[in-house]
Amino acid sequence: DTAVSQTPKYLVTQMGNDKSIKCEQNLGHDTMYWYKQDSKKFLKIMFSYNNKELIINETVPNRFSPKSPDKAHLNLHINSLELGDSAVYFCASSQDSPNYGYTFGSGTRLTVV
């Protein structure tokens, strides 16, 4: 059983399109995250939700909109895709405690052409 699963694994799309990435965790964690990893492997947090509530919203264009229908799911919708959005997007989850690290999904490689 995959603990944090994201779909799709690969996404190739044209500029201007709208796309969504889905994430689900079966660990019973309270907090979920979206991270963006650029071509130099730098990981930057985008959003964090705790029990369906947005708690971290970094400086991200408002074309990116997270949605958490329940605490096991955190989806990422991106409007009007741009070339610079090409990256690997990772979903992660963690216990609601400072004593644990993250469990990451396997990533979604988004390529905007």
Added chain:
Amino acid sequence: GESVGLHLPTLSVQEGDNSIINCAYSNSASDYFIWYKQESGKGPQFIIDIRSNMDKRQGQRVTVLLNKTVKHLSLQIAATQPGDSAVYFCAENSGGYQKVTFGTGTKLQVIP
């Protein structure tokens, strides 16, 4: 060998040797630190963590050392194996709600 993870450097180590990966963290208020391993095509995987009230913690073949005076973290891997080849990230918890900031990563290449 050792390396500083300021940009993505590569550390090449002979199989069986020990590896030391270094990390300089930024926030003196950070109280929780984690090392992650990211293999090609996969997400980062938790290796070991340490809280700021400790200066050393050991796991299986891995040791993390924390020097708060100079804001330095290191990961030591004993008897490095080919399966250890990956990018290694240090991360610090610098926010109240588990806002974890990642370092820039170090690529470890194990030479058979």
